[in-house]
Amino acid sequence: MNQETEKYPPNFIRHIIERDVAEGKNGGAVMTRFPPEPNGYLHLGHAKAICLSFGLARDFGGATNLRFDDTNPIKESMEFINAIKRDIAWLGFEWQQEKYASDYFPELYDFAERLIGEGKAYVDSLDAEQIRQYRGTLTEPGQDSPYRDRSVDENLDLFRRMRAGEFKDGEHVLRLKIDMASPNINLRDPTIYRIRHVAHHQTGNQWCIYPLYDYTHCLSDSLEGITHSLCDLSFEDHRPLYDWVLDELAMNLHPQQIEFSKLNLQYTMMSKRKLRQLVEQGIVDGWDDPRLPTIAGMRRRGYPAATIRDFCRRIGVTKSDNNVELALLESCIRDYLDPQAPRRMGVIDPLKVVIENYPEGETEMLEIANHPKDDAMGTRQVAFGREIYIDRADFREQANRKYKRLVTGGEVRLRGGYVIRANEVIRSDEGEILELRCSYDPATLGVNPEGRKIRGVIHWVSARASLAAEIRLYEPLFTVDNPDGVADGAEEAYRDLINPDSLVVKHGFVEASLAQAVEDDRFQFEREGYFCLDVRHSTPDQPVFNRIVGLRDSWAKIEQASS
RNA sequence: UGGGGCGUCGCCAAGUCGGUAAGGCACAAGGUUUUGAUCCUUGCAUUCGGGGGUUCGAGUCCCUCCGCCCCAGCCA
Numbered sequence: 001m002n003q004e005t006e007k008y009p010p011n012f013i014r015h016i017i018e019r020d021v022a023e024g025k026n027g028g029a030v031m032t033r034f035p036p037e038p039n040g041y042l043h044l045g046h047a048k049a050i051c052l053s054f055g056l057a058r059d060f061g062g063a064t065n066l067r068f069d070d071t072n073p074i075k076e077s078m079e080f081i082n083a084i085k086r087d088i089a090w091l092g093f094e095w096q097q098e099k100y101a102s103d104y105f106p107e108l109y110d111f112a113e114r115l116i117g118e119g120k121a122y123v124d125s126l127d128a129e130q131i132r133q134y135r136g137t138l139t140e141p142g143q144d145s146p147y148r149d150r151s152v153d154e155n156l157d158l159f160r161r162m163r164a165g166e167f168k169d170g171e172h173v174l175r176l177k178i179d180m181a182s183p184n185i186n187l188r189d190p191t192i193y194r195i196r197h198v199a200h201h202q203t204g205n206q207w208c209i210y211p212l213y214d215y216t217h218c219l220s221d222s223l224e225g226i227t228h229s230l231c232d233l234s235f236e237d238h239r240p241l242y243d244w245v246l247d248e249l250a251m252n253l254h255p256q257q258i259e260f261s262k263l264n265l266q267y268t269m270m271s272k273r274k275l276r277q278l279v280e281q282g283i284v285d286g287w288d289d290p291r292l293p294t295i296a297g298m299r300r301r302g303y304p305a306a307t308i309r310d311f312c313r314r315i316g317v318t319k320s321d322n323n324v325e326l327a328l329l330e331s332c333i334r335d336y337l338d339p340q341a342p343r344r345m346g347v348i349d350p351l352k353v354v355i356e357n358y359p360e361g362e363t364e365m366l367e368i369a370n371h372p373k374d375d376a377m378g379t380r381q382v383a384f385g386r387e388i389y390i391d392r393a394d395f396r397e398q399a400n401r402k403y404k405r406l407v408t409g410g411e412v413r414l415r416g417g418y419v420i421r422a423n424e425v426i427r428s429d430e431g432e433i434l435e436l437r438c439s440y441d442p443a444t445l446g447v448n449p450e451g452r453k454i455r456g457v458i459h460w461v462s463a464r465a466s467l468a469a470e471i472r473l474y475e476p477l478f479t480v481d482n483p484d485g486v487a488d489g490a491e492e493a494y495r496d497l498i499n500p501d502s503l504v505v506k507h508g509f510v511e512a513s514l515a516q517a518v519e520d521d522r523f524q525f526e527r528e529g530y531f532c533l534d535v536r537h538s539t540p541d542q543p544v545f546n547r548i549v550g551l552r553d554s555w556a557k558i559e560q561a562s563s
Numbered sequence: 564u565g566g567g568g569c570g571u572c573g574c575c576a577a578g579u580c581g582g583u584a585a586g587g588c589a590c591a592a593g594g595u596u597u598u599g600a601u602c603c604u605u606g607c608a609u610u611c612g613g614g615g616g617u618u619c620g621a622g623u624c625c626c627u628c629c630g631c632c633c634c635a636g637c638c639a
Contacts, residue, residue, distance in 0.1 A: 136565095138564090551601090
């Protein structure tokens with residue numbers, strides 16, 4: 001599946017753009033932008049926005065700019081800028097230009113002076129608390145600031161002195177003069193410049209006043225030639241302001257802001273702010289913790305980029321609230337990996353099996369296909385010997401007919417190998433099963449025995465010629481299907497929602513060929529799931545594998561239903 | 564209770580001028596299978612938040628009610 005064939009299904013934004021292009025609006029051009037603030041890492045929700053903005057532009061022969069919305073230097077850093085660029089590129093998208101809102105600080109300043117000159121902006125000297133009080137409430141209109149009617153000259157003078165650094169943080173702000181009684185609170189004289197004596201990661205100490213989002217974004221879009229400015233629904237109420245600024249300044253290009261609903265994923269926290277708390281408080285192991293929905297986390301978890309693109313395509317784009325099931329994401333991963341992940345064997349919860357009638361000290365190499373349906377993927381040699389490991393879940397001392405694995409006195413096939421029979425269980429003094437004594441049927445390699453049907457096949461690994469490996473199993477980080485909703489408000493509320501078993505570290509064994517695994521390799525451990533090497537934790541003598549996702553498990557359902 | 568949005572199957576989501584409910588995931592039942600995987604087949608909304616109305620005909624138009632989400636940063 002390459003990018004060219006990744007067609008997106010129809011959605012309302014696509015319809016709007018189709019119509020615009022058909023009508024020749026903007027000369028038929030389509031230019032979008034992806035505008036992250038560099039104050040954190042990108043996550044799946046951003047991936048949705050990225051696929052949308054980049055995908056739409058691409059489909060209409062346009063392009064997309066990456067623009068860092070860097071108007072608030074105190075929260076931003078180069079680390080985040082670099083991480084964001086790396087993540088977008090990894091996702092498979094190329095931006096036309098790398099821009100920064102800070103690139104436009106000079107123009108933005110000039111526009112502000114113009115607005116002041118036209119009596120459309122004024123310097124307010126109320127403090128933050130007073131401004132809040134004057135703003136009114138959702139149901140009551142606000143009141144004009146006593147500074148609202150300052151003369152143009154006074155405003156200009158004050159604004160220039162703000163810019164010159166004559167005032168301390170918070171002493172004055174620049175506000176748009178719109179309507180303090182507007183039912184839309186965003187129009188009640190929004191603040192567009194504040195004083196902040198801090199260095200900026202791009203502009204250093206050139207500025208001590210910084211413009212705010214509502215003023216900056218629309219103008220940046222217009223200056224950049226953006227035709228369609230896509231954002232999430234929380235900005236819907238800001239659109240009148242977006243349009244107001246562009247109209248009052250009579251900008252040549254008036255981009256169209258279109259809002260869509262942001263993504264919610266069940267059992268997943270999807271807000272940058274809260275993700276940041278998880279990282280800063282050490283609840284997870286960094287922004288790239290495999291349990292996080294960050295692009296970096298998903299990459300480390302082993303999700304292929306194409307899988308994330310496919311997911312974004314499948315969830316669609318609407319204005320409805322949503323809470324997508326994890327099963328959909330998992331389905332995307334399995335669909336992508338199944339045809340192309342080489343098969344290997346790995347035993348996660350090892351139980352030693354001694355095959356008593358197999359010669360001691362002997363090892364034979366079994367040739368096993370790398371993929372059940374794709375011969376082109378070839379075969380590999382897997383060591384087999386007298387002692388092997390199987391998974392504890394694949395043996396029971398007794399079980400009903402439904403259980404198709406190894407039972408005392410019964411037979412099972414070792415994948416790619418022989419049929420074995422369980423003869424005896426060896427236990428410790430405490431009663432724990434230590435190992436199994438089995439026998440094998442030498443005549444069953446590659447052929448089925450006569451007169452009896454072997455119902456089960458289990459995976460295994462040689463005890464002598466395998467590799468000890470750490471295997472990390474992941475479950476959702478949260479125990480509720482809408483942690484963002486539940487954990488709102490109280491600072492520590494989400495702590496109680498953390499799933500204590502979100503990471504389970506197992507010590508197992510994998511076939512020796514996995515010693516060659518490198519970053520970006522992805523395997524299916526037969527009957528277990530898809531795994532990749534965790535380069536961060538692996539050491540030369542002990543690889544660490546992350547379970548990307550398990551296989552579908554209809555047996556688990558059967559078992560659960562009967563218990 | 565001011566303003567702005569949204570409500571089509573368990574979860575997503577198509578649904579152009581009103582013409583008689585796509586698809587995916589999930590689920591269920593069969594079949595194939597040396598992965599209880601994959602694959603294949605089949606099933607899965609007489610109904611579109613509720614109630615009225617217009618119409619030969621409404622998810623699509625009108626009225627009304629209900630529910631949910633967003634907004635009171637010198638954050639984005």
